Amino acid sequence: MRISVQPAKRNDRVKIIFDRPMTIDDVQIGLQGGASLLVVAGDLYNSGSRFRYTLDLTADEVGLLISRLD
Structure with missing residues (x-):
C-alpha cells in the first residue's frame, strides 16, 4: 500500500x-462490518516526526470498494 500527500492549493x-x-495488523474489523486501517507514517514537510493515521470505513464503504473490484 502506498500513501502519498501533497499540498491542496498547489499541484507540485x-x-x-x-x-x-x-x-x-494494520486492519481492525468493526462490530458492524466496518473496518479501520491504521498506519504510522511521516509527514509532508520532513520534520522527522511520525504520525498515526487512521482511516475508518463503514460497512457500506467497504462494500463499495469491494464492488469496484468486480
Missing part, C-alpha cells in the same frame, strides 16, 4: 509517506 510537491505491503 508529492511525497510518499508510506510504502509497504499492508498486513493483518
Whole structure:
C-alpha cells in the first residue's frame, strides 16, 4: 500500500509517506462490518516526526470498494 500527500492549493510537491505491503495488523474489523486501517507514517514537510493515521470505513464503504473490484 502506498500513501502519498501533497499540498491542496498547489499541484507540485508529492511525497510518499508510506510504502509497504499492508498486513493483518494494520486492519481492525468493526462490530458492524466496518473496518479501520491504521498506519504510522511521516509527514509532508520532513520534520522527522511520525504520525498515526487512521482511516475508518463503514460497512457500506467497504462494500463499495469491494464492488469496484468486480
